[in-house]
Amino acid sequence: MAIWTMIFRKMAKNRWLQLNLWFGLTICVALFSSMPLYSHAILQRTLFKQLQQLQKDQGIYPGSLRASTSISGTRSFDEIRSLIAKADRYMINAPARFGLDAQSYVITRGTQSFRVMPVDASDREKRELNVSGSFRTVSDLEKRVHVIDGRLPDPNRKDGVYEVLVTPKFIIDLKRDLNQEFVYKNKETGKELHLIPVGIIESKSDNIYDQYNVESYNSSFYIPYKQFDHDFVQNQGPLKLSVIAWQYAFNYEQMNIDRIDNYLGQFASINNYFNMRLGISAVDMPAKNSIATYTEKQEKLDVMLWSLYSPVMLMLAFYLYMAANLIIERQKTEISVLRSRGASRMQIMFVFLIESLLLGALALAAGPYIGVYFTKILGASSGFLEFVQRSSLDVVLNSDSYKIAIAAVCGSIILILVPAFLATRTTIVGHKQQMARSNKMSFWHKTGADIILLGVAIYMLHSFNQRMDGLKALALDPTAIQVEPLMFFMPALFSLGIGLFVLRLYPWLIKLVFWIGRRWWTPALYSTLLQISRSSSQYLTIKVFLIMTVAMGLFSANAARTINGNMEDKIQYTTGSDIQLSVHWDNDKPPPAAVGGGAPPPEDTAAAPKVVTYTEPSFITMQQLAGVDTAARVFRKDDASFAVNGANGATTLYGIDTYDFGKVAWMRGGLLQYPINSYLNLMASNPKAVLISRSLADKYKVKPGDPLSAKWAGLDSANFIVYGIIDYWPGWNPLPAAGDKDDPEVRLPNLVVGHLSYIQNHLALEPYEVWIKLKKDTTSAVLYNDIVKKEIPVENLVDAEQLLIRSKNDPFRLAINGVMTLGFVISMMISFFGFLLFWVLALSGRTLQFGILRAMGISFLQIIGMLLSEQLLTSAAAILFGVLIGNSVSSMFVPLFQLSFSASDQVPPFEIVRQLSDYVQLYSVVGSMIIIGLLILGIRISRMKITQALKLGEE
Template identity: 75%
Template sequence: MALWTMIFRKMAKNRWLQLNLWFGLTICVALFSSMPLYSHAILQRTLIKELQQLQKDQNIYPGFVRVATSISPGERTPEQVRGMIAKADLYMDRTPERFGLDTQSYLVARSTQSFRVFPADGSERELKEINVSGSFRAFTDMEKRVRLIDGRFPDPARSDGIYEAVVTQKFIIDLKRDLEHEFVYTNKDTGEKIRVLVVGLIESGSDNAYDQFNVENYNSSFYIPFERFEQDFVQKEGKLKLSSIIWQYSLNYEQLKIDNIANFTGQSQALSNYFTMRLGIASVDIPAKMPIQSYMDKKEKLDIMLWSLYSPVMFMLAFYLYMAANLIIERQKTEISVLRSRGASRLQIMLVFTAESLILGLLALLTGPFIGVYFTKMLGAANGFLEFVQRSSLEVALNSASYKVAVAAVLGSIVLILIPAFLATRISIVGHKQQLARSSKMSFWHKTGIDLILLAISIYLLVGFNKRLDELKQLALDPNALQVDPLLFFMPALFALGCGLLLLRIYPWFIKLIYWAGRRWWTPALYSTLLQISRSSTQYLTIKVFLIMTVAMGLFSANAARTINGNMEDAIHYHVGSDIQLNIHWDNDAPPPAPAMPGAPSGGESAEDAASKPKVVTYTEPSFIKMTELAGVDKAARVFRKNDANFSASGGDSTATLYGIDTFDFGNVVWMRGGLLDHHINSYLNLIAPDPKAVLISRSIADKYQVKPGDPLSVKWSGLDYAGFTVYGIIDYWPGWSPLPVGGIPEDQDEENVRLPNLIVGNLSYIQNHLALEPYEVWVKLKEDATSKVIYEDLEKKEIPVEGLVDANQQLIRSKNDPFRLAINGVMTLGFVISMMISFFGFLLFWVLTLAGRTLQFGILRAMGISFMQVIGMLLSEQLLTSAAAIVMGVWIGNTVSDLFVPLFQLSFSASEQVPPFQIIHQLSDYVQLYSVVGVMLLIGLLVIGIRVSRMKITQALKLGEE
């Protein structure tokens, strides 16, 4: 009990230090616990988004579980078949329970074998000519799932032997009768008759996407009440045999959790296994399986990326904890050495510090995970770096995984905290005084050359990485083709630490140089400051390294996030070329495509077909004026693209993508990043505008065929004669065109022989007049306050037939909701905020402890006649030469680290799609925020220092026994 009393008194005495340490532990626990929470939440959102996208793109409800099977009696008796159907029904009844999802809709459909039907009042001629077959079909809750067009629904209570049925419009036309007409089927073997009365017309229709049954897929069917079908064709052997059964569930896919994915896929496979040849030939359709497979691929990549992105922040927190613990232990070294001198063992002293750490760790565990939940929600709202929107909140709930990680983080942090304490217990009171007298010795970091080691490792890995990255870009490979060591994402922190330590190895010599250069003119306060810093460089090493790391990693996070976001957006803008691309239907005289005949070769056409096919299809151009008058449109341009045009130049020929543009309109709508071309894109447009025959060519054509400006060029495509052009310029990039080889380089092909894509850009009017008039795209630039929805509504209102539409804004929205981008923006924002936060607290902690240890020095200075303002000036110059210098170093190192290591995030993109090239983006607002935080930090620090110095009592500082 006495030990605990001593521990609590000791903690109360050092409450400011313990509070800082607890703060670091809490943030550490919050960060680590947020990792599984964020990973879980973002993957959950990704899964639901994948399923929602399936419904949006393919109009398929993702919650469908559909089993269809034929009924093949074989050698089984009717009783055995009925028993197997009953077991299958029971098995399907438990489907939601097995999948762990609620049922939104459940449908069972059954059908009989097909039979030929005739009108009951048909003439002999009709009976000979009509060849219509149908079948009885029934499904549950028919009245809720279809729309009655005419007539009425069948009466399930009718018992006179006549089957009342509803049919589709197509089937009633095939039957050549109206409603309330009777049809008859006669069994040739037994002579038994089945009478059917058509009483209504139906079509598919339900207000709910999950509660639909497409009756048009089964047009040749007489739909009768399910209860009647079940009684006459399932429970007893009727006049017709049962042919097929369909079970269709609509499960609530939004309840699907990532923890239940393994069970979902397992149950899907079990369902397929159960029905395989059980009743007949079966098919199991679960649309969610493909999005889930795509999700599983993303999950592995996202897990690696999250840990990689978190690693610099973890490093910073570990460094903060070590620094805080080291500062606390430094202040208590005298107390520890006294205890050792009075007989306390190292184990006893370590038990005291362990108990303190455990108390702080338990307190951190009580609050940290809940702060982690807040971190996770903040990450989910990140729309960009330090940008937050009112996005639907992430589903965040504390789970066992987050607590396991939190406990591991606390235990690891405690070990980290106890290391300085363990080292301090080795020293006696005499050794401690000797260390104080030799405070100017070289630090352990510099003595062991850790700075050089870290730099060597970082540079070695960086060089190897850049070499492999160049290969990836040259070959235009997918990033999956490159095996990436996750340690590469940790390299920025190691490089920043090594670079910072190297600069701090040199910095004391710089201070000594300043001191030596002006030693005759420095004021006493500045003289004392320079002497203090030069002789006690080790004392300031920790805070300087800490500030360098926080500033450097904060800038790295900012630049990395800005770069990734900017390059993603640039790639979308470049590939679309403008705000919206529209493909409008053009009337033409092209013959309809011939249906594929069984056994016919798929790759060719007969001579007869080729002869009948016109060489050139004639198109009728729709009104372009209508496109310019659409609501929300600022400018519009006609852009003709022919991907398989043939060209001939300098005795060689090949294929190229041909662009036909109106130069003035094109310049008004196009998006192009600066620096991709030798001159501004408008200069090239002005170059070819005066001469209708002028064209721009890609560098691939110029290099391979030795074509230069002024040379002639001929272009055509299938069925046309060549038209002559003149080369006016050579370009490397053009909106909507990628200069990279498509699909990478085959393994059996040398890089030198790679066939690069070619491009030719000419005037649209000349191409239309001398080659052919074919459909072009309409590129649209929106007004500043207009949205895509305005154009969509106007296109629908004016009934403009759109065959294709590419919307850059919609792609940007989808990109911002991509899990990888969410992870990058969220974690980078969190890293920047935490870096600034712990930098502020670490700065205050160091200077408060430093002032507490230099009370005697300030008292002596005041007693010697140094004024209070001179002391403040001395402290200010000391901060400028330590903290401010470290911040300047951190900014330089942060920019260097960004330039060297941000390119590794190119691995997040497919190299074949990374056009325009990856470039590092620095945003001024990030530096303003950083400098603001640093300025406030220094100002508050100076204010705290001034207050503490002003409250010092000289007589107390100089009293006997102060030391």
């Protein structure tokens, strides 16, 4: 009991230190526990959004499951009936096996096809009329179809005539009205089957779950399900069964990524069950392709999260070690006294272990819940230190979070106990000797850790640069790499290594400054320079802390901004404007020939394809759409050809209105030699003027002023004059589909940009795109609604805003933005507390020194000046080093992120993005931390009592 009393008294005595240590442990637990929470929550939301998008894009309900099978003619009727009953029982339990609620369940069955003839058919009709159909049924038929004419069949009719439902198209093919009798005669048995269409049906459109379309089975006679089951399944009817299908609509919102293996396994089981059981089978689940990749995505995201968190973990390890070391340093006298009075090292370690376990238990109690809050912050991040009003992530604490949290606590306790274990070797004499030798070299510099870390980071950087060159040389697609985890860990290693190396040299610089001005320094500055030069190892931890915080903060900001900026630039450049719109043009194009039908055209006809005549829709209507600021006509012909300097080749031909195009087109600065509007103004002076791509100019030795002709199939050439040479153009990819663009053997795409009116007048009028720039603060929904209202026949629409939103919701991009933001915020928090902890304890240890200085006549303002100069030479210097190192690290390591982008798709080229607001935010946070810290330190110094300090000295 005595030992517990001692532990609690000791913890109470050092309560502020213990509180700082508990804070570090709690943040550590929260950070680690948030990793599985975020990975699960973001992938869960991404899966849900992806399934929603599948339904929106393809009109398919993503929760559907359909199993269909033909009926083999080699099996006996009794065997088929038994197998169908077993299959029905098997499928009825599918929701329980999948663990999903069924929104609907549809069973469809059909017979073999047979030829029908009107009972009153004429001889000519008997010869020429060839209409075939099959009996078909759907469970709950009356709930799934809408009778547009006639009535529902009567299943209790006793005269042997089947009352059936047909589609509008089929009733036309039958060439009879409703209530006209038809007959089918079996040539082998001579038996007849009579049927009467009594109703015309269409699919109900208000049920999104069934996805059963009667129009897809036009040649069908629909009868009630019970009647079909009795006459053709339970009993051997006049027709044989042909096909059976079971279709579920599961509630896909209940799909959980933890059960993905179960979903895929159940899908495979159904596939195996029906494989050749009744006949040829097919099982389809639209969500399968979406969920099949999620196990791999989760593994990659987990690896990325570990790599993203690694710099923050390094900071937390520093913080915990520093806090533990400061606590131990404060208690070294007590430890040495206990050792001198016979306490063993294990007994002392047991005391510190109990303290650590108590703090760890408290951190474990609060940390996971803070981790939930961290996860929600990650979900709301859209950029570095940028947050949006996005629907919150569905976060639930699970066993994985607590397992990782417990592992984090155990690791942290071991880290905390290391300085305690080292301190237990110290005797009273040794402790006094160490206090007298405060200028000894630190452990990091003794072991050369800075040189080792620098060497490792530089070697890894060299390896990555070689890999990047190899990817370009081999024309490989680097998208498979995605984001290499080491790309986040290497900068942390380099920052730590270069920071330690700079701090190895810094004390010598201080000594040099001290030596140069030793005759002129004021007493306060003299004392400060002497203190820093002689006790450099004392300040090492806090300086490394600040260097790492600032350097990694700058790297995180630049890395996140670069990844976001390049992805957004790629979308904007590819789209060319806010919206690309293509509408239907009426034309005299012949319909496509039937597959396998008709004779091949003569050779001379094939050589001269018919020129299609198009009717241009009103462009004014496009300009007057709601939300449109400017609209431009942009004609693109990808299969055009050109002739220049006696040579010819393939090219993409653009036709534009220079004035309108300049208003709507998006172009990143620096891609062209001159601003894009300068090229457009140059073209505007001559209708024959064209701009050509650098690839065309270099290969065919074309220069401004040269004549050039262009055309496409079936047309005569039109003459142009080259006015300028360009490297990029909105919407055009100058990179080859495969291979290195610098390889002379690789064919590069060509581009010719001319006047749309000239191309239409001298070549042909063909459909063009409408590029739209929206009004400021106008969303594309306004435009969509007006398009629907005016019934404009849109054939294709590309919305840059929607593409940007999808990109921002990508789980890997969310992880990068969220974790880098969270990491920076946590780094700032622990740096602030670490800064205060270090300086408060340092000042407490120098109470006697300040008291003596005050007794010697140094004023309070001079002591504040001494403290300020000490801060400038330690903390401010460390921040300055952090800025320099952070910029260097960004320049060296951020370019590696282009490995995450496909080399063939990265247009415009990869560019490091730095934004002034990020630097302002970083410096504001760091500056506020230093100012608040100095104010607190100043208040503590003002409250010092000189008499107590001198009395302490006498003792």
